[in-house]
Amino acid sequence: MPPSTQEFAIKLGNGLPLESGEAARRAAFPVRAARSMWWFARRKPLGAIGAVIVIAMLVMAVFAERIAPFGYDETIRGARMRAPGPTHWLGTDNLGRDMWSRIVYGARVSVTVGFATILLGTVAATAVGVSSGYFGGGYDICVQRVVDAWMSFPFLVIVLSVMAVLGPGLLNVILALSVIIAATSSRVIRGATIGIAANTYVEAARALGAGHLRVILRYILPNVMATIIILATIGLGGVILAESGLSFLGFGIPPPYPSWGAMLSGSGRTYMFRAPWMALWPGVAISLGVFGFNMLGDALRDVLDPRLRGASGRTT
Amino acid sequence: MSWTRRELLALGGAALGGAALPTAARAQTPKRGGTASVRIYDPPHFDHMLIISFKTNIALSFTHSRLVKHKTGPGVAPGTFPLEGDLAESWTQPNDTTYVFKLRRGVKWHHKPPVNGRELTAEDVKYTLERFVTVKGNSNAYMLRPMERVEAVDRYTVKVTLKEPFAWFLDMLASPMAIAVVAKECVDKFGDLKKAEAVIGTGPWMLDSYKPNQSLTFVRNPNYFLPGLPHIDRVEGSVDEDTSSRLASFTTGKYDIGVETVAGNINKVDWVQIKDALKQKRPGLKVVEFPGNVMSHVSMRTDQKPFSDVRVRQAMSLAVDRQGLIDAVLEGAGVFNAAVPAALKEWALPVAQLGEGARYFKHDPAEARRLLAAAGYANGFTASICFTTYGSTVLIDSAQLILKSFKDVGISATLEQKEYGAYIATCFNGNFPSMTYGPQTPFLEPDNFLFAQYYPEEPKNQSHIHDPVVADMLVRQRRTFDVAKRRDIIHEIQRYLAKQQYYVQVPSAIYTSVWDGALKNYAPNLGYDIGGRLTAAWLDR
Numbered sequence: 001m002p003p004s005t006q007e008f009a010i011k012l013g014n015g016l017p018l019e020s021g022e023a024a025r026r027a028a029f030p031v032r033a034a035r036s037m038w039w040f041a042r043r044k045p046l047g048a049i050g051a052v053i054v055i056a057m058l059v060m061a062v063f064a065e066r067i068a069p070f071g072y073d074e075t076i077r078g079a080r081m082r083a084p085g086p087t088h089w090l091g092t093d094n095l096g097r098d099m100w101s102r103i104v105y106g107a108r109v110s111v112t113v114g115f116a117t118i119l120l121g122t123v124a125a126t127a128v129g130v131s132s133g134y135f136g137g138g139y140d141i142c143v144q145r146v147v148d149a150w151m152s153f154p155f156l157v158i159v160l161s162v163m164a165v166l167g168p169g170l171l172n173v174i175l176a177l178s179v180i181i182a183a184t185s186s187r188v189i190r191g192a193t194i195g196i197a198a199n200t201y202v203e204a205a206r207a208l209g210a211g212h213l214r215v216i217l218r219y220i221l222p223n224v225m226a227t228i229i230i231l232a233t234i235g236l237g238g239v240i241l242a243e244s245g246l247s248f249l250g251f252g253i254p255p256p257y258p259s260w261g262a263m264l265s266g267s268g269r270t271y272m273f274r275a276p277w278m279a280l281w282p283g284v285a286i287s288l289g290v291f292g293f294n295m296l297g298d299a300l301r302d303v304l305d306p307r308l309r310g311a312s313g314r315t316t
Numbered sequence: 317m318s319w320t321r322r323e324l325l326a327l328g329g330a331a332l333g334g335a336a337l338p339t340a341a342r343a344q345t346p347k348r349g350g351t352a353s354v355r356i357y358d359p360p361h362f363d364h365m366l367i368i369s370f371k372t373n374i375a376l377s378f379t380h381s382r383l384v385k386h387k388t389g390p391g392v393a394p395g396t397f398p399l400e401g402d403l404a405e406s407w408t409q410p411n412d413t414t415y416v417f418k419l420r421r422g423v424k425w426h427h428k429p430p431v432n433g434r435e436l437t438a439e440d441v442k443y444t445l446e447r448f449v450t451v452k453g454n455s456n457a458y459m460l461r462p463m464e465r466v467e468a469v470d471r472y473t474v475k476v477t478l479k480e481p482f483a484w485f486l487d488m489l490a491s492p493m494a495i496a497v498v499a500k501e502c503v504d505k506f507g508d509l510k511k512a513e514a515v516i517g518t519g520p521w522m523l524d525s526y527k528p529n530q531s532l533t534f535v536r537n538p539n540y541f542l543p544g545l546p547h548i549d550r551v552e553g554s555v556d557e558d559t560s561s562r563l564a565s566f567t568t569g570k571y572d573i574g575v576e577t578v579a580g581n582i583n584k585v586d587w588v589q590i591k592d593a594l595k596q597k598r599p600g601l602k603v604v605e606f607p608g609n610v611m612s613h614v615s616m617r618t619d620q621k622p623f624s625d626v627r628v629r630q631a632m633s634l635a636v637d638r639q640g641l642i643d644a645v646l647e648g649a650g651v652f653n654a655a656v657p658a659a660l661k662e663w664a665l666p667v668a669q670l671g672e673g674a675r676y677f678k679h680d681p682a683e684a685r686r687l688l689a690a691a692g693y694a695n696g697f698t699a700s701i702c703f704t705t706y707g708s709t710v711l712i713d714s715a716q717l718i719l720k721s722f723k724d725v726g727i728s729a730t731l732e733q734k735e736y737g738a739y740i741a742t743c744f745n746g747n748f749p750s751m752t753y754g755p756q757t758p759f760l761e762p763d764n765f766l767f768a769q770y771y772p773e774e775p776k777n778q779s780h781i782h783d784p785v786v787a788d789m790l791v792r793q794r795r796t797f798d799v800a801k802r803r804d805i806i807h808e809i810q811r812y813l814a815k816q817q818y819y820v821q822v823p824s825a826i827y828t829s830v831w832d833g834a835l836k837n838y839a840p841n842l843g844y845d846i847g848g849r850l851t852a853a854w855l856d857r
Contacts, residue, residue: 073716073720073723074720075640075644075717075720077640080643094645094713095644095645095713095716095717096644164735167732167733167734167735168733168734169733250705250707254703254730254731254732254733255712255715255716255719256716256720266709266712266713267709267712269560269709270559270585270586270709273589274588274589
């Protein structure tokens with residue numbers, strides 16, 4: 001039976017430099033975690049930078065009220081379009097609102113939409129992909145034709161149609177983007193499932209009388225988990241970008257709650273020449289967010305996918 | 317010989333004047349020919365009786381005539397709309413409910429099938445007016461609701477009988493938003509007037525080509541009934557939906573008149589940014605500033621709590637920082653509005669003259685909180701505001717400031733953003749649970765702002781107002797033909813409504829209307845009649 005994702009993780013731990021497997025097991029968890037992170041940072045520096053950005057975004061999202069010096073909708077009299085300075089690090093917008101505070105609150109939208117969409121989309125994709133790949137036959141054909149039809153529409157057409165029907169709003173953005181994620185990811189997960197279902201240990205489990213649910217939960221899911229995790233982390237950057245795009249087009253989060261895409265598209269674009277920081281900082285935030293999630297996703301894929309573990313040039 | 321500075325200045329002035337005289341004289345002589353270039357909008361279709369769309373109305377302002385119209389040209393102050401005959405050569409009003417129009421003779425339809433340049437008759441006018449009020453789907457039909465019957469007395473005489481006196485009847489006929497005269501044969505042939513082939517009128521230009529989402533081109537109507545007009549041979553309208561693109565095009569000289577709204581203006585936000593570049597690139601550019609009549613307001617369910625309490629409505633008005641809004645969103649160039657937009661200067665009452673109600677237009681959050689507490693809402697309340705962006709950052713920004721203003725006095729409101737079509741179908745027509753915020757149709761007379769928005773059961777009575785006092789005044793002003801007396805009633809209405817605050821009116825922008833120096837005898841104004849304003853203009857390139 002091939003090793004599962006958990007087993008890969010243990011193996012990675014065993015491979016830590018300057019440490020025997022026994023000593024590592026004895027070491028306290030924080031120390032082990034720190035060493036794992038250090039190992040990860042050395043092996044995947046871009047991934048580590050991505051991780052730092054992602055963690056920074058998470059912190060901003062969770063502790064926005066404590067980090068932001070002003071409320072996201074607080075208009076400061078006499079501070080209209082003030083350039084970046086000591087009081088307002090990133091300047092103020094045309095309504096006299098602190099840009100740094102709005103960027104911090106904007107992270108909450110990006111993170112919420114990103115994680116919720118990925119969670120919802122991936123759960124749906126896993127259900128569809130694993131069942132389709134495992135059961136095969138007529139069920140697989142029917143499900144895949146529906147997925148084919150769904151994927152034949154351009155991404156933006158589907159999302160805008162869904163948003164037009166549901167209307168703008170956080171939950172609706174999450175639902176619209178989840179639908180896209182579910183369709184595209186399910187195809188990849190189905191492929192991985194078909195490969196795993198053909199293994200003899202799955203056949204053996206069936207021969208021993210294991211039911212479909214047990215086979216899926218015990219033998220299929222753990223072995224497609226690496227694929228799912230990779231899809232999720234790589235998809236996060238795309239979702240953040242898509243949310244920004246929807247907000248840019250006016251289908252995202254209604255004002256005044258700040259979304260980076262909306263900040264970029266609305267007044268940011270209008271006042272681009274007089275107050276370039278109004279468009280600059282949301283743009284930088286979007287770029288950094290997408291870069292962070294993509295780099296982290298790439299690094300995790302390299303680490304978790306047994307076929308790519310030597311992708312950086314080292315053999316394993 | 318020595319010259320004093322005064323003498324030198326006098327001499328210089330005389331020399332400049334002398335040099336300029338031949339040019340000025342030459343410029344006053346109308347010049348035939350040339351192509352004017354304007355930014356235009358792609359109409360959803362061309363049947364103005366089956367849609368409320370300024371895009372359709374603007375296109376038809378080039379090709380169609382009305383019975384009466386608003387005067388245009390440099391002699392007309394923006395915001396005023398004096399009437400003159402269009403297809404009607406003259407008219408009389410034998411009594412309060414009867415109008416008799418004498419049509420011009422020899423007016424020809426465009427030389428296109430199925431009318432092929434035949435003469436316009438009283439039957440055409442009768443058909444148009446009757447179609448306007450009877451065709452299914454005309455949301456503007458209410459404008460002529462007082463009309464009882466139309467008779468073609470003879471080939472050139474139309475008699476209209478009203479059910480009741482309606483002092484605004486001629487203004488409604490002149491509105492470029494409504495009643496362009498059409499031919500029955502076109503409706504018979506095409507089923508309706510939606511197709512570009514059905515754009516056949518008696519106006520100064522004929523539709524030459526229509527490329528959806530790209531352009532509309534008009535060519536001079538050689539048989540136009542006003543001799544010698546129009547002077548301009550061709551008008552090329554480009555559909556240009558991207559702000560940056562059309563501003564760049566205007567700066568480089570592509571368009572002859574400003575590219576935003578129907579007043580041919582440049583948005584103040586953009587104007588501040590490009591005016592220096594324009595001074596260099598288009599030194600002859602003409603500029604006029606005047607208040608716009610696009611007025612936004614917060615409407616609310618006054619038939620339900622908490623908005624049924626006048627103190628709550630007054631508190632909401634006091635909460636809104638109108639001057640702050642002008643400074644932040646309109647670059648400091650805006651005007652306060654009461655029930656009649658300030659742009660309609662013949663009818664609007666300045667806020668300072670609103671009497672007791674004037675104080676509710678001040679920004680006074682403390683007083684707002686006091687009024688809310690007195691009404692039993694010391695801790696404020698929660699509400700929603702139905703909203704659509706109209707693709708306008710100005711509207712989005714002002715909505716955010718209004719939300720913040722409400723929040724500051726304890727009213728926790730959230731924006732319920734809808735897609736434009738859904739918004740028009742529901743909230744714009746009063747179908748919303750709490751509040752709505754958005755612009756209103758920019759009509760050119762006060763009745764459409766007052767009667768339509770305050771009279772019980774009117775479709776645009778968004779705030780669900782049932783106030784017998786205001787209803788009585790609204791009917792009275794409609795029945796008062798004496799302009800001065802009618803103005804008094806309309807002022808009285810505005811003073812009364814200022815106290816009631818059924819709608820919280822938001823300031824309007826001051827437009828910066830611009831046009832190329834080579835475009836002579838042109839003057840901007842409010843309203844969709846761009847074709848009308850270009851009819852007597854000429855190009856002196």
